[in-house]
Amino acid sequence: MRRNILREKLTAGLPTVGTHVLSTWPTIIELAGQSGSYDYVEFTGEYSPFTMHDLDNLGRAFEVAGLGGMLKIEQTQYTHQAMRAIGSGFQSVLFADIRSVEDAKAAVDAVRAETTMSSGARGRGRMGVGMRRDVGTIREGGKQSYVDALDDVVIAIMIEKKSCLDDLDAILSVPGIDMVQFGPSDYSMSIGKTGQTTDPEVVAAERKTIKLALAKGLHPRVEIGDASQAARYIEMGVKHFCVGWDVSILANYWSAQGSTMRDMLSNDSVAPASSPVKAPGIKPY
Numbered sequence: 001m002r003r004n005i006l007r008e009k010l011t012a013g014l015p016t017v018g019t020h021v022l023s024t025w026p027t028i029i030e031l032a033g034q035s036g037s038y039d040y041v042e043f044t045g046e047y048s049p050f051t052m053h054d055l056d057n058l059g060r061a062f063e064v065a066g067l068g069g070m071l072k073i074e075q076t077q078y079t080h081q082a083m084r085a086i087g088s089g090f091q092s093v094l095f096a097d098i099r100s101v102e103d104a105k106a107a108v109d110a111v112r113a114e115t116t117m118s119s120g121a122r123g124r125g126r127m128g129v130g131m132r133r134d135v136g137t138i139r140e141g142g143k144q145s146y147v148d149a150l151d152d153v154v155i156a157i158m159i160e161k162k163s164c165l166d167d168l169d170a171i172l173s174v175p176g177i178d179m180v181q182f183g184p185s186d187y188s189m190s191i192g193k194t195g196q197t198t199d200p201e202v203v204a205a206e207r208k209t210i211k212l213a214l215a216k217g218l219h220p221r222v223e224i225g226d227a228s229q230a231a232r233y234i235e236m237g238v239k240h241f242c243v244g245w246d247v248s249i250l251a252n253y254w255s256a257q258g259s260t261m262r263d264m265l266s267n268d269s270v271a272p273a274s275s276p277v278k279a280p281g282i283k284p285y
Helices: 004-011 026-034 054-063 073-088 099-107 142-154 162-166 184-190 200-216 230-237 244-262
Strands: 018-022 040-043 068-073 092-095 154-157 179-182 219-224 240-245
Touching: 004 018, 004 068, 004 154, 018 026, 018 162, 026 054, 040 054, 054 068, 054 073, 068 073, 068 154, 073 092, 092 099, 092 179, 092 219, 099 154, 142 154, 162 200, 179 200, 184 200, 200 219, 240 244
Parallel strands: 018 040, 018 240, 040 068, 068 092, 092 154, 154 179, 179 219, 219 240
Antiparallel strands: none
16 A cells, blocks of 8 residues: 555654645646655645546556645535545545534544454444555455555544534544644635634634644644745644645736736837838838
């Protein structure tokens, strides 16, 4: 079974850096790996169209690039998409839309083996044996190494709904959760303050999430647009960041560079080219 880079770093207490993609083009994963700066890439499947073949190709790209892979999925697809992503080579799953203790338990169940062979609190699960990429199709399916690999899948959950914050202590006490991420956009909408991500109530909820996660020995993760936004979270004890989205990087670049070029080519800054002078009866070219 392939080594789980993200699990190894969490176990060792080391910081981690990831980035997001919505594109299924495997070359983007390879480019991130070539930078030498990232531990894993999150494929934000909650927002992106994809096929089962795309998941397999992304799994291959993670291996080529020497990166871990995380899939973000929404609630109605927990069991199916988690199973298919892990089978394709993803080694961590980010579960969105957690609202209750039952939701958190369902997230854990979706990635663990249904067996008594598993260790400790990770023994509960719904995953059976499959002929997929993660086990070399036929080499390690149904073996202890497969069960151990499922135990090592990193489970991250989104804290982004009011009901989740209201019962946060119990939710973060569910065995098997590894990483916790606050979602200010969804939370602000959940409490009737849509788009007000800097509202004091939203900021307080984020601080509560990070503080409680650390107190319970979990790993708070923060999404940021660029590295300049990390300092205040590092001061709070956060060591895990996912930086940038491919779509935002492209949109910001196109907007900035296109606007600059339009300004440079405006009538006020660029003189019109002189028209060639035509002598009578003589063609200019």
